[in-house]
Amino acid sequence: AQKITQTQPGMFVQEKEAVTLDCTYDTSDPSYGLFWYKQPSSGEMIFLIYQGSYDQQNATEGRYSLNFQKARKSANLVISASQLGDSAMYFCAMRGANSGNTPLVFGKGTRLSVIA
Amino acid sequence: NAGVMQNPRHLVRRRGQEARLRCSPMKGHSHVYWYRQLPEEGLKFMVYLQKENIIDESGMPKERFSAEFPKEGPSILRIQQVVRGDSAAYFCASSPPWTSGYEQYFGPGTRLTVT
Numbered sequence: 001a002q003k004i005t006q007t008q009p010g011m012f013v014q015e016k017e018a019v020t021l022d023c024t025y026d027t028s029d030p031s032y033g034l035f036w037y038k039q040p041s042s043g044e045m046i047f048l049i050y051q052g053s054y055d056q057q058n059a060t061e062g063r064y065s066l067n068f069q070k071a072r073k074s075a076n077l078v079i080s081a082s083q084l085g086d087s088a089m090y091f092c093a094m095r096g097a098n099s100g101n102t103p104l105v106f107g108k109g110t111r112l113s114v115i116a
Numbered sequence: 117n118a119g120v121m122q123n124p125r126h127l128v129r130r131r132g133q134e135a136r137l138r139c140s141p142m143k144g145h146s147h148v149y150w151y152r153q154l155p156e157e158g159l160k161f162m163v164y165l166q167k168e169n170i171i172d173e174s175g176m177p178k179e180r181f182s183a184e185f186p187k188e189g190p191s192i193l194r195i196q197q198v199v200r201g202d203s204a205a206y207f208c209a210s211s212p213p214w215t216s217g218y219e220q221y222f223g224p225g226t227r228l229t230v231t
Contacts, residue, residue, distance in 0.1 A: 004158075037222075045159070045207060045222035091158055103149055103172065104209075104220060106158035 002027045004092050004107035011112050013082045020067070021077040021110045023092030032096055034075040035104065036066065039089040048090075051075060079112075087114045118143065120210050120223035121190075128229045135195040135202070137226045141210030148191045149220060150183060153205040165191060198230045 013019035151159040161175040165185035185191040209220035
């Protein structure tokens with residue numbers, strides 16, 4: 001079974017600063033995928049970034065980067081140059097096999113508030 | 117290319133009534149997943165379906181809940197005799213049939229309120 005742990009219920013960051021949201025995972029699968037989703041107050045789930053367990057490099061998507069440390073089983077999300085629109089819930093998730101067709105396991109989320 | 121569509125977006129039901137939630141996957145996607153999000157919680161997997169088949173329903177409560185994905189038409193999540201504890205946001209996600217696709221595309225969710 002897979003498990004995702006997000007230990008920060010809430011985080012504050014000053015606008016234009018960088019922020020790191022923590023995520024640790026547990027799985028016995030040799031191959032897996034890690035995801036981050038953003039959920040603004042409007043409620044939709046927005047895909048941000050993906051990291052495969054065998055990917056050699058950390059994933060990056062614009063201002064988002066995933067700090068993947070396999071030995072520590074951590075997949076922290078780094079948001080650079082925070083904007084007010086980044087205020088939202090952020091969920092880390094994983095899938096047990098590195099393919100498209102298995103369910104996602106989510107953490108409880110971190111609420112990020114960006115301060116002007 | 118329209119995204120995943122869910123309707124209704126908001127649904128209010130009295131205790132004991134039935135709730136029917138619909139999900140139309142993205143064009144070309146034949147895999148559908150339903151997740152439930154309780155207030156202040158992450159999403160929890162409920163059921164995974166392909167056309168006319170339930171692949172994994174390990175997250176579905178044993179009673180009152182059922183899901184289908186017919187050959188034609190949307191996927192339906194049905195909750196019979198709703199109780200206050202069913203109040204939650206229900207999300208549908210879809211993915212393409214090939215296994216190299218890694219992303220699940222989420223719909224906007226249906227917010228169910230049981231009064």
